[in-house]
Amino acid sequence: MAKFNKEIASNENVEFIHVSLDRNEESALKWAKKENFPWLHVMKENIAKAGLVKFKTENFVPFYCFVDKDGKVLAKGSHASFEKAKEVAE
Amino acid sequence: MIPIKYKAALAVVLLSLSAQARTWTSADGLKTFEGEYKSFNQETKEVTVLRKYKKLKFSMDMLSQADRDWVNVKVEEIAEKKAAANSPSAEEQLAAQAVGSKLNDKTLVRLDGKRFKKAQIEKVPEYYLLYYSASW
Numbered sequence: 001m002a003k004f005n006k007e008i009a010s011n012e013n014v015e016f017i018h019v020s021l022d023r024n025e026e027s028a029l030k031w032a033k034k035e036n037f038p039w040l041h042v043m044k045e046n047i048a049k050a051g052l053v054k055f056k057t058e059n060f061v062p063f064y065c066f067v068d069k070d071g072k073v074l075a076k077g078s079h080a081s082f083e084k085a086k087e088v089a090e
Numbered sequence: 091m092i093p094i095k096y097k098a099a100l101a102v103v104l105l106s107l108s109a110q111a112r113t114w115t116s117a118d119g120l121k122t123f124e125g126e127y128k129s130f131n132q133e134t135k136e137v138t139v140l141r142k143y144k145k146l147k148f149s150m151d152m153l154s155q156a157d158r159d160w161v162n163v164k165v166e167e168i169a170e171k172k173a174a175a176n177s178p179s180a181e182e183q184l185a186a187q188a189v190g191s192k193l194n195d196k197t198l199v200r201l202d203g204k205r206f207k208k209a210q211i212e213k214v215p216e217y218y219l220l221y222y223s224a225s226w
Contacts, residue, residue: 008219015215017193021224025206031225032201039221040198040209050197051189055220062223069187069216081219088217 003078004039007085014085019052020044021061114139115154130165137161183214190215 008016018041022028025043032041042050055065055073066074066081075084115122125141135150137157150158184190193211200209 012213013215014217014219015193015211015213016219016221017198019220019222021222022226027225029201029206032206033204037201040193040200040211041206042193042197043199043206046197049192051192052220056222062221065220065222067189067218067220069189069218071188074217085217085219 001035001037003082007082007089009038011085011089013088015040017042017052019047019050019056112160114148114157117152117154119154127161127164130161132165180212180214184211189218193218 004016008014016039018037018039020028020041020043022031022044028041028043031037042052047053047056051071054071055067056063057065057076062078063076064078064081065076066084068074075081111124111126113122113124123141125139125146128138128140128145130137130150136147137150137153139146139148150161153161178186184193190211195208195210198209198211199206202209
């Protein structure tokens, strides 16, 4: 959350999307309420519709992937992804 | 984000704002009159002014230097406003993206109080940081 607030929240060039792998919305909601997540979420049932299946190339979570608007993967992993976000900040 | 349907209305409002009465002065500085600027014809270099519901056309060189400068600035302002009104909306720009086109209120939610509510991206990002995770 701290990284999000520092690197993404005010960054007009980057949108942070939480792709929920929780089996149901209830679990995702419970977690989101507990942590008061400010970002946008894609629920598990909408991941394919949102075109986000192909970017989840690793089996572990959490998994971060930094892509451009055309879907080109520019970084994977937390550190590399947030570094990229910092690089492209307007 | 400006919905497309409001763009035309916005353009009309912006253009109407340009219609304001002002004092015009002849090139020799001897004559003045009140009138609203209506338009400028780039080809003929004529300014159209509305005076008492009548449209009057003047060649730019009949007007004072201050008026000519004012018209030039006005023409630029209106051109910029028109360009802004005609530029693609955030929705349109997102729709043109491979990633952004699928991230809309059909696939996105945001926490709103005690529940998730349909949401959409409020900016036009060039990049996306995807965070795959779960509560477990």
